Amino acid sequence: MAVKKETYTEAMKRLEDIVSRIESDELDIDQLRENLREAQKLVKYCRDKLYKADEEIKRMLEAEGK
């Protein structure tokens, strides 16, 4: 789970990185499309983390609590 937590931070960092690259016109249109696709995946991943209960984490934490 420590890895997953890292991944959120990493995902966020990657996302911000992509946004700033788009902002600075570094990417050509093809790259833009690829980056946009990746960014949308990252946004979804992060949103899921915030708003969707991960049953696996839930189970793990409950199991160890008993």
Next chain:
Amino acid sequence: MFTDMEAPSLSLLELNGLVRRSIHACLPDEYWVQAELSDVRVNRSGHCYLEFVQKDEKSNALVAKARGIVWGNVFDRLIPYFEQETGQAFVAGIKVLVKVSVDFHELYGYSLTVTDIDPAYTLGDMARRRKEILLQLEREGVLTLNKELELPVLAQRIAVISSATAAGYGDFCSQLEHNSFGFVFYTRLFPAVMQGEQVESSIIAALDRIYAECENWDVVVIIRGGGAASDLSGFDTYELAASCAQFPLPIITGIGHERDDTVIDQIAHTRVKTPTAAAEFLINHMLQTAERLENCAQLLRQKVDERLRREKERLERCVARVPAQVQMRLQREMFRQERLAGRVDAAWKSRIMKEQYRLQAFSHMAVVLQARFQKEFHRLDLLEQRVKSASPELLLKRGYSITLKDGKSLTDASLLRPGDEVVTCLLKGTFKSKVIETKKQE
């Protein structure tokens, strides 16, 4: 030695009565006294019996002691106020400034009756003690360690140290669970005693249990229900403060009190007043995380839109420029073609001229050939003439004849033998003859 029987003697009661009267006479006022509580007991009727002590500052040895009493009606008025003001239970071990009357009872002896208490003194003393603890932690270089930890961007797995029965714990969990943004939190209770003497050891034990699986958690929350003012001294101990300061996860405290921060509050990564406020803090942190994400997502959309619009404009500008460019290109092409055509023409002409030259050369040759042919024809005529003149027919006409032997013309008589048959051809007809004799030519 003998007793002067004449001298009046006193009963113990009389003597004690004398002491009492003397004391009342000499110490008629009420006095503010600083002392430490060493034993505090409240009996069934609500009166509080206690013991005041004074210790030598260096050796800590007792240097003074006195019994004391807080009558029930005074206790009910003073002590809740004191506890509320100090956040400190009225228990053994604390230092107090109390207003007392000095009493002496014939049977129970010397005691101090408490009529008032100054919480400020106790607060001052507690503050001094807390300051000492903080100074020690600072000397050890651990004072700010927990504050220096970074709260994870995603702080959603929360280890809660609290008492399971505390209302504060329930409030905390329900607030997290029903947060209006729909954020997900995972919580688990690590039960601990949150009041009285066991606070220190039981919270340390809970911290140890969390430490054992610390990769499972993002943050530790130490909370305690509000309610009646109660004993917070357990949160002001060195051991607990040192454990919290060095704990590898950020600690959030919400131990519900109004007075100055406890040591643990000052050590913690974040301190809030109540469990509800702790939940709010976490929700708010999550909100910041979510806002960062949404800002990013929005910026992404906006920037991509902007970029696409710019690209489209660029493309349109290009398209608009196309006809002009095409025309220019066409002109250039035409020019090129004309130049090419000119070159082709010149080349063609020169070729034709060359061919004409060649043709002229041929026609010249034809003349030469014709002359040659005429010459040849002439020669042939002459030859024919000569052949005609050399024909045997002509000779035969002139009277010559041809003699043949075995079909071959004869020119040498020595080849004949008498008796050979020969045929002689004349202009008109032939005749056969036999050789009689031959003569050799001389």
